[in-house]
Amino acid sequence: MDLNYTPEQATFREEVRRFLKDNLPKDIRDRVKKRLRPDKAMTQRWQKILFDKGWGASSWPKEHGGPGWSPVEQLIFEEECALAGAPRQLDFGLRMVAPVIMAFGNEEQKQKYLPRILSGEDWWCQGYSEPGAGSDLASLKTKAVREGDHYIVNGQKTWTTLGQHANWIFCLVRTSNEGKPQEGISFLLIDMNTPGIDVRPIIMLDGEHEINEVYFDNVKVPVENLVGEENKGWTYAKFLLGHERTGLANVGQWKAMMKRLREIAEEQPDGDRVLIENTRFRDRLAQLEIELKALELTVLRVLTDENGPGPQASILKIRGTEIGQALFELMMEAVGPDALAHIPEALELDYPGSRVGSPDATPAAGDYFNMRKLSIFGGSNEIQRNIIAQRVLGL
Amino acid sequence: MNFNLTEEQQMLQDSLRRFLANEYGFEKRKEIIAAGQSLDKPTWNAFAEMGLLGYTLPEEYGGLGGNAMDTLLVMESFGRALVVEPYLSTVVLGGGIIQDAGSDEQKERILPKIATGEEFLALAHQEPGGRHNLDYVRTEIQKHGNDYILNGRKTAVLNAAGAHYLIVSGRRGGRPTEPVSLFLVNHDTSGVEIEEYTTHDGHRVADVILDSVMVSDDDRIGARGQAMPIIEKGVDRAIAALCAEAVGAMEALNETTMEYVKTRQQFGMPIGKFQVIQHRLADMFIAAEQSKSMAILAASMADSDDRKQRREAVSMAKTLVGQSARYVGQQAVQLHGGMGVTDEMFAAHLFKRLTLINLQFGDADYHLGQVSDGLLKSA
CATH class of the missing domain: 1.20.140.10 (Butyryl-CoA Dehydrogenase, subunit A, domain 3)
Known part of the structure; x- marks a missing residue:
């Protein structure tokens, strides 16, 4: 056992610190240091700066454009970012849907989605919770019915954090009512600009608009937006939650x-x-x-x-x-x-x-x-x- | 940064745990305590053969040259089996202080005999009324020609009765303004009186009365008036060791409680099926895991000569371990129901040991205060 950082890790910390000193814009830093919430443009601007450096996704492997850092290096990076007053990067794309696409998505999906998450071009939100499915997530009812080469999605998601900014949402949808509730769930990627999607704000107790309800009314989603296999979504969902928890x-x-x-x-x-x-x-x-x-x-x-x-x-x-x-x-x-x-x-x-x-x-x-x-x-x-x-x- | 054991450490831990599981069961432990010494010679000899008694001593004195990280492994295993033998007082505290500050002659005379298990040491430092304050010393040192005379009373001295040497602290004239010195006192020196008692957890401690005890300049440990840093470092090592022991005891207590709630039936099912019980155990598990992290921190800093950093790490660990031990101990007894308050349950004995660990070398409140005062700029 050795609790000391290795000389390489110490050098790495210095490198991160220097980069932040030179590249974190003052207006962004001031805002974060004053604990004022960063807006969409600011978050995207910072993501682009990190992307240009090759540090857009600290937790990603090299093959997908990440820096390939070890867990300890990732932690050092996050700590230095926080100390410097950098805004939090958006987890929904980088740490939630991306690992699922890497692990369970097909080649086309990897090519299509991952680069746009990395550059900050796409803003993802999460479609898990529903009014009737909170802690009992597997009881979710938002339905996706296969019609030809599309799914028709109907239902409602809620607590959708920063969904008002998003152009993509990853959703757990019910594709079957057979067997246990967990066995009929699929993992679907949905373009927020598809007709039939309605985003309505929920104002939180601090007066802020941070979360939303998202309604789906006969929303047509191409079948190629299904990740992995139909009815295996629960496995992917749990995998995602495991990733999320470590970051939390x-x-x-x-x-x-x-x-x-x-x-x-x-x-x-x-x-x-x-x-x-x-x-x-x-x-x-x-x-x-x-x-x-x-x-x-x-x-x-x-x-x-x-x-x-x-x-x-x-x-x-x-x-x-x-x-x-x-x-x-x-x-x-x-x-x-x-x-x-x-x-x-x-x-x-x-x-x-x-x-x-x-x-x-x-x-x-x-x-x-x-x-x-x-x-x-x-x-x-x-x-x-x-x-x-x-x-x-x-x- | 890594938390892995070396191959050697892993082997030692495996063989120690196997030995304790086979040879140091609950019944055996009771017999050892009942026999009155809390020291089973065959067990102690087995520890010597495994190399445990010289584990952290220098190789030139028959040791293995280990460090506080190695002590962590030993103490964690001892905590699981509630070993009552005087390892902390002899090897960690006594051996540590002699190794740090003893003269060459003292080291040659004492350390090899610790490693072979022939001799025992005790630190006689704490005094009545001092509570957790480490610098409370009123024992009087008087110069007498080339020698010194000690007068005073020490309390809660671990394993004083079996010790061949006592390590005694004092101040010139007993005055609080004078600096502290340390002396090595042979147990059969005239004027040394030992009033021994058993503790609630089966260990042996004593009050030591020093009535005109003569020592010479050669018996001093370290330079005159320079003993506090020596005592602090020794005690910090002991605290790190106790944190590790507490982690072992907490893990054992959580395991035995888990077994209990899986088998105890009420309302037609094992009580472990009830969510109220499950969440309690989850919190007990979290408490033990957090304690383990802090015990590792304390061990990693315990040998450091950076006083401020070392003392801060050790106080942080002792605070969190003390709080967690209290929580895990109380809740384990609670979940055992009526059985938890009986003498026949191992859980009750783990609880008692955990409680007493918190009372030694500064409790959680004391160490929280240390960390808290360290936040002041003037600190």
Whole structure:
């Protein structure tokens, strides 16, 4: 066992750091550092910059245009990006549908979709959840009926994150009602510009439009958009969720946030002292530091495991989201009563009006509210505990 | 960055676990504790033959030249079987301190006999009223010609009664403003009195009363007044070892609890089929895995001479392990129902050991405070 980074890994970190210093545009960095959500153009602009460098998809193998980095290198890259204030890349294409296409798609699909995901040209969203199928995903009802060389899709998806920007959606659809519910599901790629698709916003508790409902009314999808075999979609869906979970640990981003939180605690007045001198607050910060350290090492243990991430990845999803939520909560509590004000316009970088408290206070409560989603999406944390109990502990 | 065992480590772990599974069962352990010494000579000799007793000692003194990562493997296995033999006090603490700071003569005299299993050591540092504070030392050192006289009382000294040498800390005149020195005290020196007692988890500890105990300059460990860094490093190694032991005990406790909930029937089915039980066990599993990560961190830093980094890593680990051990222990007893509070269940003994580990060398709150105060700029 050796917890030190190798000299090659340290050099790699330096290289990433230098690239970020030279290439991350200032307006993007400022926005991310102020915890203001990046817009579509910004996310795409950053994706293009990374793409031009050959770093568009940190987790992809070389054969598909990725850099072919090891898991540890990927982690270093993500951590440096977060510390530098780079926006999060869009997971739906890069980390969710792409691995499925690589593993189960045919040659034509790989040629058609992967390069456009890598360059940021296509914006993908996820069509999994339905109003009646949340944690019980296999009960989904959106139907695809084969007619000649098309499927006719009818139904409704929901919680579709950033679907308002998307031109493609990957969907789980029901192609059979025979056997167990899991056995009649297929994995379909659908062009969002197809007639019959209607995207309607859902406003979240922080007032933001981040998620959507997507309605399908006799939507014609060519059969060549089916990934893998008909009725085998559940296998691909589970494969995808496994990939998603490892990413949900989010260690790089949480480390960057922890750093910022410590800075805030050193600046934020707390009566006649600064907040870091408040023992009760500082102890909670220390507790979170410790838990984050344990998460980071567990991520490294899972990622460097020769057998690859198995159901243990559920630990990372649970702890990663719990720690993230605790960080946002502490961030809100750090600014205290300054977090009360709800001024949505102040979330723009060029906001000319006056703020309540420091700029850190502006997004604090909204972020806290928004981040309650973390323990709900990607398989709720209760579902993750089921997975651990059944697949790891054999109960 | 890798978390793999070397081939040698893997072989050692396999043979140690096999030995403990065959020769150190629950009943055998009870007999060892009942016999009053918490030391089974054949077992100790077997450890010596496996190379465990000299595992971390230098090769020139009959050791294998290992490090805290090797101790991690040994202690994890000990934690699974609840070994009560004085490995921590003799090999990790005593052997570590002598190896770090002992004179050549002290090393030659003592270390080879630790490796062969002939002699035992104990660190007599902690004092009544000191609680978890490592620098609380009131034992008095008085100069007497070329010699020194020690007076004071030490408490919770692990395995003092069986030790051939005590490693004793003190300050000139017992004054808190004076720096700390360390002395090697032979157990049969006049004025050394040992009041031994058994702990709830079957270990042996003692209060050590020092009544005008004479030592010479040659008995000093390290330079005069320079002992705190030596003690800190020794204790940090012991903490890393205890973290590893706790991980082994937590894993064993989770395994035995899993077996129990799979067989215990209520309402016509194994209670392990109930989601409320499953989620509890999932959380216990997560707690043990997080602890394992932190025990590895502590072991990787325990031999470091970078004081600040080492102490921070060790405090982080002891905090998380202490909290997790409490959670896993309490929940395991809970899930065993009435059986969990009986003496006949191995689970109850694992729980007791985990509880007592948290009380030694700083509990979770103490170490959280250490990490917390480290966040201050002045720290």
